[in-house]
Amino acid sequence: MKANAVNLIEQEWILPGNRTCPGCALSLAYRHTLKALEGQCIVTVPASCATVLHGMYPITAVNVPCVNTPFASTGASATGLVAGLKALGKKGITVLAFAGDGGTHDIGIQSLSGAAERQMDFIYICYDNEGYMNTGNQRSGSTPLGAVSGTTPILGKQQYQKDITAIMEAHGIPYVATCSASYPLDLYEKVKKARTIEGTRFLHVHTPCPPGWLFPFSDTIKFGEMAVETGLVVLYEIENGIFRLTSHSESMALRGGNLQPVREYFISQGRFKTITEEQIDELQDWVNARWKHCLHRATNL
Amino acid sequence: MAIQRKANVHILDGNQAAAIAAMMSRVQVIAAYPITPQTPLTEQLSRYVEQGELQAEYVAVESEHSAMAVCTSASLVGARTFTATSSHGLAYMHEMLHWAAGARLPIVLACVNRAIGAPWNVLNDQQDSISQRDTGWIQIYCRNNQEIMDTIIQAYRIAEQVFVPVMVCYDGYILSHTEMPVDVPIQEEVDRYLPSYQPHTVLDPANPKNYNLVTLANPRVGVDGKLCHGYMELRYLLQEALQNSKEVIVKSGKEFNQLFGRDYANVFWEDRNEDAEITIVAMGSLAMEAIVAADMLREQGIKVGVLGLRVFRPFPKSEVVQALRKSKLIVVFDKNISYGSEGATCSEIKSALYGTYINAAIRNFIVGLGGRDIKARELVEATKKAIASLKETVVNPDYPEWICEI
Numbered sequence: 163m164k165a166n167a168v169n170l171i172e173q174e175w176i177l178p179g180n181r182t183c184p185g186c187a188l189s190l191a192y193r194h195t196l197k198a199l200e201g202q203c204i205v206t207v208p209a210s211c212a213t214v215l216h217g218m219y220p221i222t223a224v225n226v227p228c229v230n231t232p233f234a235s236t237g238a239s240a241t242g243l244v245a246g247l248k249a250l251g252k253k254g255i256t257v258l259a260f261a262g263d264g265g266t267h268d269i270g271i272q273s274l275s276g277a278a279e280r281q282m283d284f285i286y287i288c289y290d291n292e293g294y295m296n297t298g299n300q301r302s303g304s305t306p307l308g309a310v311s312g313t314t315p316i317l318g319k320q321q322y323q324k325d326i327t328a329i330m331e332a333h334g335i336p337y338v339a340t341c342s343a344s345y346p347l348d349l350y351e352k353v354k355k356a357r358t359i360e361g362t363r364f365l366h367v368h369t370p371c372p373p374g375w376l377f378p379f380s381d382t383i384k385f386g387e388m389a390v391e392t393g394l395v396v397l398y399e400i401e402n403g404i405f406r407l408t409s410h411s412e413s414m415a416l417r418g419g420n421l422q423p424v425r426e427y428f429i430s431q432g433r434f435k436t437i438t439e440e441q442i443d444e445l446q447d448w449v450n451a452r453w454k455h456c457l458h459r460a461t462n463l
Numbered sequence: 464m465a466i467q468r469k470a471n472v473h474i475l476d477g478n479q480a481a482a483i484a485a486m487m488s489r490v491q492v493i494a495a496y497p498i499t500p501q502t503p504l505t506e507q508l509s510r511y512v513e514q515g516e517l518q519a520e521y522v523a524v525e526s527e528h529s530a531m532a533v534c535t536s537a538s539l540v541g542a543r544t545f546t547a548t549s550s551h552g553l554a555y556m557h558e559m560l561h562w563a564a565g566a567r568l569p570i571v572l573a574c575v576n577r578a579i580g581a582p583w584n585v586l587n588d589q590q591d592s593i594s595q596r597d598t599g600w601i602q603i604y605c606r607n608n609q610e611i612m613d614t615i616i617q618a619y620r621i622a623e624q625v626f627v628p629v630m631v632c633y634d635g636y637i638l639s640h641t642e643m644p645v646d647v648p649i650q651e652e653v654d655r656y657l658p659s660y661q662p663h664t665v666l667d668p669a670n671p672k673n674y675n676l677v678t679l680a681n682p683r684v685g686v687d688g689k690l691c692h693g694y695m696e697l698r699y700l701l702q703e704a705l706q707n708s709k710e711v712i713v714k715s716g717k718e719f720n721q722l723f724g725r726d727y728a729n730v731f732w733e734d735r736n737e738d739a740e741i742t743i744v745a746m747g748s749l750a751m752e753a754i755v756a757a758d759m760l761r762e763q764g765i766k767v768g769v770l771g772l773r774v775f776r777p778f779p780k781s782e783v784v785q786a787l788r789k790s791k792l793i794v795v796f797d798k799n800i801s802y803g804s805e806g807a808t809c810s811e812i813k814s815a816l817y818g819t820y821i822n823a824a825i826r827n828f829i830v831g832l833g834g835r836d837i838k839a840r841e842l843v844e845a846t847k848k849a850i851a852s853l854k855e856t857v858v859n860p861d862y863p864e865w866i867c868e869i
């Protein structure tokens with residue numbers, strides 16, 4: 163049976179009163195991840211907003227075992243957990259790496275790539291708030307074109323986002339999926355599925371960030387949904403090379419495949435205050451092309 | 464009482480000795496990345512694992528930073544871990560070395576001492592491990608391949624009692640690639656010496672704990688009302704553990720002697736120091752060369768003794784003072800340099816002697832960097848030069864002399 167708001171497991175592994183900002187999508191994504199794993203996991207977390215969520219010694223907001231590890235080391239730390247459990251013959255525990263986009267696309271890509279190439283048996287979740295939020299919002303490899311940040315302060319970022327899921331797919335790992343915190347049940351189902359698969363499993367989760375993106379705290383879900391409706395974020399999974407659209411992206415495709423224009427998404431976030439009409443047009447073309455590619459590639463339409 | 468046991472002598476190079484020692488210590492997770500001159504060690508360990516001789520996970524990581532991250536995390540689920548590296552690899556690990564010690568994980572690392580760039584150089588000096596002096600690791604230096612074998616086995620016994628990681632350092636090529644007779648223990652003996660690893664923390668969903676959380680400078684009250692350590696207390700506990708580890712190092716060395724008949728109940732090696740007026744101080748294989756130099760000097764009627772440093776961290780201050788109490792001149796040879804100052808062991812000796820009644824002159828020579836040949840003959844000449852310099856002044860010079868003989 164598919165998860166819904168009624169039958170979703172009630173137990174919580176993230177306790178209320180954690181240190182994330184109001185309207186933080188990462189805590190929503192993490193909450194549903196841990197529900198899907200039913201707490202039967204060991205987590206490794208690098209420096210990021212997720213560190214902040216985890217609390218300050220001796221108080222933690224998280225009810226699963228966790229090791230905090232240096233920024234660049236997430237993939238290797240997960241490898242160590244897997245290797246240690248294997249050496250000791252401990253079975254039935256999922257190793258989960260939970261890292262931001264900076265810790266994944268940038269400083270952590272070496273250890274992640276090494277681990278994926280070795281086909282290490284863990285789930286890696288990159289929650290993507292499109293910047294280095296822990297240090298006050300600087301550009302990352304996942305900051306979108308046109309976004310202003312601490313290190314793209316005047317002109318906005320001049321480059322496109324790094325396509326991390328394509329990079330991870332190229333490692334030949336058994337499961338790659340995209341998610342959005344605004345579609346937590348889709349995320350939940352994907353983590354549940356990933357849990358049953360062996361090898362490196364990679365999930366990329368879009369997690370809007372009110373203070374970093376400069377929109378009201380109450381609009382997190384709205385911006386996550388807009389990203390999917392415009393095709394800026396496409397929800398899919400690739401299981402052993404087979405590509406399927408899922409959740410809202412799947413229904414959009416089945417309902418004729420129309421996307422909302424991207425313009426509204428950009429002009430309603432403070433971080434895009436300097437974006438130009440040409441950049442918006444460029445991004446619209448990019449979104450259209452990628453959506454076409456996804457529709458073409460999807461095996462479930 | 465040392466027990467009588469049959470010798471089991473093999474001809475081994477230093478890397479082979481280290482690999483056998485790691486295997487006999489029943490390491491459970493090995494993560495390493497190849498670098499000259501450590502490479503044969505890591506190849507040998509992967510061979511043991513693939514052949515099924517060693518029941519362990521061998522993780523062929525993509526970098527040394529990852530090697531240490533694998534070790535820290537594997538250690539936290541309860542596995543005994545081992546890694547080895549040299550030079551650039553150790554430097555690349557730097558961040559993780561702090562984390563291993565900070566998290567109090569009893570990891571053992573073999574550092575095959577090699578020079579560091581720029582420019583490239585694959586030969587021996589001790590700049591690599593000395594540069595990691597302040598990461599909170601115990602550092603023990605070996606003089607020969609027997610010591611490599613014995614020290615790695617002892618390192619687990621030490622590390623797992625004091626919860627401080629141990630770096631076993633030995634000179635690249637001079638030891639790593641040079642064959643010598645080594646008495647290899649049998650597995651049952653090692654098993655008797657080394658109980659299985661009892662971690663202080665095990666990450667387990669049955670008893671969730673959150674490790675290495677953000678920790679404030681001051682103590683903080685937990686949900687149960689109990690006051691818990693602040694960052695400063697945790698740092699003090701690491702320092703205290705290193706201070707107290709000296710006792711455990713000596714005890715583990717004594718216990719080793721009881722089982723294997725080789726005595727390590729010392730923090731350094733001494734040779735003819737009882738009546739020496741002049742003491743040569745050196746660390747690693749250079750200490751062996753210093754003994755030859757002392758022979759030559761004694762033949763010339765100069766009363767020379769040798770202090771071969773073994774344990775560099777924790778630095779055995781009071782023991783050094785005791786050993787040097789009769790010296791009028793201390794000649795310190797360093798295969799490293801703290802740029803703008805002097806050799807690291809010289810600074811340690813000076814700081815140990817400060818405030819004691821010993822008022823010896825100290826001369827520091829930087830030798831053997833990047834594999835520059837340094838033989839007993841040069842040590843003899845340098846010692847004589849140091850003696851001659853006393854005629855001019857007994858004041859210790861600001862900076863060391865460099866020996867660059869060809």
Ligand SMILES: Cc1ncc(C[n+]2csc(CCOP(=O)(O)OP(=O)(O)O)c2C)c(N)n1
Nearest residue numbers: 209210211233262263264265293294295296
């Ligand atoms: C080696 C190292 N460099 C820099 C930092 C500082 N730092 C901590 S978190 C962070 C950014 C994290 O960004 P991301 O991974 O996207 O996570 P987020 O904070 O956005 O959740 C940076 C730069 C660090 N901890 N370690």
Ligand code: SF4
Nearest residue numbers: 182183186211295371
């Ligand atoms: S800065 Fe953004 S990602 Fe970080 S805690 Fe706040 S809302 Fe969440």
Ligand SMILES: [Mg+2]
Nearest residue numbers: 262263291293
């Ligand atoms: Mg981020």
